[in-house]
Amino acid sequence: MQKRLTAFVTKAINRLQDSRKMRAALVLCAGAAALCGAVYLYFHDPYSHPIPCTFYLLTGLYCPGCGAGRACYSILHLRFADAFCYNPLMTILLPLIGLYIAVRAADWVITGGNHIDRKISAKALLWLLVLILIYGILRNIPVFPFTLLAPGGLAQMF
Helix, strand or coil: CHHHHHHHHHHHHHHHHHCHHHHHHHHHHHHHHHHHHHHHHHHCCCCCCCCCCHHHHHHCCCCCCCCHHHHHHHHHCCCHHHHHHHCHHHHHHHHHHHHHHHHHHHHHHHHCCCCCHHHCCHHHHHHHHHHHHHHHHHCCCCCCCHHHHCCCHHHHCC
16 A cells, blocks of 8 residues: 555655646646735734634744744735834744745746755744744734734733
8 A cells, every 4th residue: 555655655756846837737726825824914903803823822922933823914904013022033034035936937838847945044934033033033022112013012012
């Protein structure tokens, strides 16, 4: 049974690598799923039904992603200042992440390979990880100006 499954998976992977149409269809399906998620978030008010953060529920501390659901909701409603108030780092990084996903998907559809990741410096990714960790620590310090980094903290300034 396991040999059959392995053969099936290997055959499916080979078909994906050989067929540009199959790769394009898969990317379009993933894009449609992302669009469905965006439409759901557009109509799902995170203020009345918040998306719970497991890290916050367990520790009482904000993770680097806390406020991201409200920020994405605000971005979808074109309220960029509100989005920045809920999670400034995510609001800044979101366009870069979107660009990476789009370019990476286009590269995979066209070539069937991965030529983008080799061009990204490991040092840059390490610095990004360090930045996210420092941001997660700073937003939990209960002293001004660090309280501004908590979800909704920057709203005090506006």
